[in-house]
Amino acid sequence: MTMQLSAKNLVCRRGGRTVFSGLSFTVGQGEGLLLEGPNGTGKTSLLRILAGFGALETGSLELDGADDELTIGQRAHYLGHQNALKLALSVEENLSFWADFMGQPATANTIEERLDAFNLGHLMSYSAGLLSAGQKRRLALSRLELVSRPIWLLDEPSVGLDAASCKLLAAAMMRHMEAGGLLIASTHLDLGLTFTKKLNMGDVAERAP
Amino acid sequence: MSMFWSLIRRDIVLTLRQGGGAGMALGFFITVLVLLPLGIGPDLKFLQRLAPGALWITLLLSVLLSTDRIFAPDYEDGSLELMTMGPMPLELVALAKSVAHWLGTGLPLAILAPGLGVLLNLDALLFGPILLAMVLGSLALSLLACLGAAITVGLRRGGMIISLLILPLYVPVLIFGVSATNAITGVPELFGPSMLILTAISLASLVLAPIAAAAAIRAHMA
Numbered sequence: 489m490t491m492q493l494s495a496k497n498l499v500c501r502r503g504g505r506t507v508f509s510g511l512s513f514t515v516g517q518g519e520g521l522l523l524e525g526p527n528g529t530g531k532t533s534l535l536r537i538l539a540g541f542g543a544l545e546t547g548s549l550e551l552d553g554a555d556d557e558l559t560i561g562q563r564a565h566y567l568g569h570q571n572a573l574k575l576a577l578s579v580e581e582n583l584s585f586w587a588d589f590m591g592q593p594a595t596a597n598t599i600e601e602r603l604d605a606f607n608l609g610h611l612m613s614y615s616a617g618l619l620s621a622g623q624k625r626r627l628a629l630s631r632l633e634l635v636s637r638p639i640w641l642l643d644e645p646s647v648g649l650d651a652a653s654c655k656l657l658a659a660a661m662m663r664h665m666e667a668g669g670l671l672i673a674s675t676h677l678d679l680g681l682t683f684t685k686k687l688n689m690g691d692v693a694e695r696a697p
Numbered sequence: 698m699s700m701f702w703s704l705i706r707r708d709i710v711l712t713l714r715q716g717g718g719a720g721m722a723l724g725f726f727i728t729v730l731v732l733l734p735l736g737i738g739p740d741l742k743f744l745q746r747l748a749p750g751a752l753w754i755t756l757l758l759s760v761l762l763s764t765d766r767i768f769a770p771d772y773e774d775g776s777l778e779l780m781t782m783g784p785m786p787l788e789l790v791a792l793a794k795s796v797a798h799w800l801g802t803g804l805p806l807a808i809l810a811p812g813l814g815v816l817l818n819l820d821a822l823l824f825g826p827i828l829l830a831m832v833l834g835s836l837a838l839s840l841l842a843c844l845g846a847a848i849t850v851g852l853r854r855g856g857m858i859i860s861l862l863i864l865p866l867y868v869p870v871l872i873f874g875v876s877a878t879n880a881i882t883g884v885p886e887l888f889g890p891s892m893l894i895l896t897a898i899s900l901a902s903l904v905l906a907p908i909a910a911a912a913a914i915r916a917h918m919a
Contacts, residue, residue: 561782570775588703
């Protein structure tokens, strides 16, 4: 049985304001859902709800066809606005820690391969504090393929990336979907990637009274 | 289990590296204990009586000094969000961070205490008891510090609030720590019971503090 993430009638309230309500969608294996819409329509809030930060107020969120009891968060990669990097550690140490912590320890060779996919292989022993903003983002992105998880929740993954790196990101997202992964991403930039589904958050957002 | 150790290892490496703050607690501990006899004067008898209490209070304050950096860096760079997602239970994350804080701060200070006690004319008979009591007591201090850090995670300048929240919980550790240290030269029968209570405080903190800390972080993420 294939895995499917289905959301029904999700409601998000923040600080007394309803950000969105009645939000429903399904994402199956090999599918990508693009979250569109202007700022403040709840793209980040939705991704955070999916990752499991904060309890769901109303609506249901289910993962059908999953063969064990793991939560969505435990099966997902979440890449938010922050990169979750330690600047005092080297590029390799940063990745190797997350691989260990997420339960899939990686050898130096694997780490180098993943870094190469984002053109960072030559900086492996550098301190992460010496990287530029774009390089830090690429380092955070190489975590996605280092630890294999079926669901990717990406919030503006292309922030700070140059055109060449955006292509590498699109390629990684493509590989993930072709391998049967679920992808939910928000982006303002056209990555040259065809998403199976699109959700315009501007349409479900509550208009301010 | 390897996840648990990987987090402890990372935290200790980070404490030791630039900007980590291992030196801060150590520097504070040594500075206070060097300045104290200079300020009080060369009355050896008085210093000797003062020594155990002064060492314990300095230990408490040194541990408190590094408390607000237990969760704050991970919160600021987004690492804490990923840790909340799992697979490791957040309770174990909090436990690992407390143990790392103890290994990087409390334990080194406890080991240095008898040596620095010489500056305060600490009775040589007390070297053993103070080391033992401090190793045990500082574990409770780190666990409670972790709880305070978890409650104030996300607050700017949370250090003051942590002190107010945590100092009352430190009082029993201080009382029974000093009592265990002083027992040999005072009332020897007190050593056993004091150490037992200190152990009980540490064990209770070991079980309860990580659970409470995890709950505080979860509540904050919502």
